Amino acid sequence: MTSPAEVATRRAKVRRLAQGGASSRQIAAQVGVSKDTVLRDLAQDAPAEPTPETLAQTRAALRAQKLAQAEEAVSQASAAVQAVIAARPSHMITDDATARRWCGALRAAADELAAQADAFAEYYACATA
Structure with missing residues (x-):
């Protein structure tokens, strides 16, 4: 059974991680509890009836x-692409298994990035003009 002190410590950690921008799933994985426990811990600290101003501030945040x-x-993805270009893996002498793995990983990443770019362009048509 969890002691009140352990619960208080966990809730403080959950609060701190949530304020740092971690998702409920990320917090749950880091703290070692379920996502539902994280949500309950966060609900314990929430005001009973949030005001419209509080809701607006929360949404804006x-x-x-x-x-x-x-x-x-996006910045990290761009940096990763530049790192791959600089490494020039297509010009490396390597074994077939590594070449297949690299090619598959690059194609999968490129496909995912292309899908994100397409979704972005679909929503923000002016960005591709």
Whole structure:
């Protein structure tokens, strides 16, 4: 059975991770509890009746957080592409198994990135003009 002190410590950690932008699933994996436990822990700290102002601030903060995450992800993807270009794996002498693995990984990543770019262009047609 979990002691009240352990629960308080866990809830503090859950709160800190949530404030840092981690998702419920990420927090659950890091803390070693279920996603439902994370949601209950976060609900314990939430006001009973949020005001419209609080909801608007929360939504704005979540949008800003998601925007920052997307910006970082696009930046990291671009950096990864540049690293692959600089490494020139297609010019390396390697065994067939490694060549197949690299080719498959590059094609899968390219397909996923192309799908994301297509979805983005579909939603933001002005971005591709």
